[in-house]
Amino acid sequence: MNSDTDRLWSWEEARDSCLQRLQEAWGYGSRVAKPGIPYVIQGAAAGITFVGGLAGIQGVAYACRISCASPHIGPLFGMVGVGLASAAGGQVSKAVGRWQAGLEPWPREGLAAIRGEEVLLDAALGILAYKALGGMFKNVNPSDLRYPGSFARSSIAANGAQYSTVKQRKDIVSLFRRYGCHHCGRRTGECIGDHMPPNKFVWPEGTRSKVVTASQNVFVKALRQVTRRKGPARTNSGTLKAAERVAQRLFPQCTKCSEKQSVAVKLGRQVLVVHKRLGLPESCYYAGVFAGLRHYVDPTIERRRAHKTDGPTRHH
Structure with a gap:
């Protein structure tokens, strides 16, 4: 009888010890990963916007009868599309960063607050990243x-x-x-x-x-x-x-x-x-993430900056 009771207690102690270690590991992992969550959110927002933008560009190319085999105009149109999708991803990432800081995603000025040099820099960064990751501009177009x-x-x-x-x-x-x-x-x-x-x-x-x-x-x-x-x-x-x-x-x-x-x-x-593929995209489609991460700002600094420019307006 005593041996059965001792065995039961040993199982309960092992279970409790295992659960405690799992909780400690979870807590440690949460503390380590928490600072990186804003990066992931902004990068994901920019990446999704980039891929969606390229899908829209492909639709425009389809309507204009431009394909990946079209000489000259095909690669040029694809490069412009990559730039536009990157610029859009950068602006969405910036808006998400303001939202994470407890601010209105878009400033009061609306589109007037978007700076031209910022858009051009995002577009150039996206184009360079897309090419560096093995992408070919002509392949943005339909087949x-x-x-x-x-x-x-x-x-x-x-x-x-x-x-x-x-x-x-x-x-x-x-x-x-x-x-x-x-x-x-x-x-x-x-x-x-x-x-x-x-x-x-x-x-x-x-x-x-x-x-x-x-x-x-x-x-x-x-x-x-x-x-x-x-x-x-x-x-x-x-x-x-x-x-x-x-x-x-x-x-x-x-x-x-x-x-x-x-x-x-x-x-x-x-x-x-129109080409479409389920599953993980090719490496070049992660180019939009780079433009998004460029806009990451610590939420505290973002709030201070917004207080000086927009005033104390916050979202609810």
Whole structure:
């Protein structure tokens, strides 16, 4: 009887000791993490605003028919979009900082209180951070199904116009799970190996000579940017003498984009796809956090500063 009682007490003591240690660890962790919470909140607010801003810029590019394959205007439009999204993230972070200090998020002057040099600095910081983290400005825009998409990160060599082999299909599935569809970014569902350039562009039908059109030249330039490989597009002179061709690549593609692509290539028409991806974003999408953290100010200092400029107004 005594042994059972002693065993019960030993279990209760161990339980109480464990709970006490957990409470002490929780208290210590809270004390250590508490000073960093304002940083996290402001950085998160700026990051979410940045990603939302890029989504809006992509919508504008879609309406203007600008894609990641558009020469010159594509990268320029993307860079401007990154700058605008960064500037917006910086202003939201600043407002959140005022809110954490117990002040009105926006000053009484409204938009008039925003300083131009501050906005330009946030935009420049976001652009530099986006590029430093491996981002490409053209990939902010939607994908054109006739060309390599915004997520064309990696590919494998194709066997001419032939369909992929068993080994190639395994490699394509692996790339699909890692990078997603090179047009829309989808990582779930079935996938195929997408010939880039499409077979219709590289292997023209008929025996008459077919000169590569200007639009296909644009494609070749876009493909070379991805593969870093040189080579002219193939021409078919009937006898196939002096015929040269681009080294085709296989990119992972979801079945939905494949169905839309077949129509786009057949009609030679621009069909844009808005890219979206669930899960953690790529590293370049954290660029907006840097502009947000630049605006962090200790709440006490923020209140003193606001008292001098705005007066003692506070939010409730």
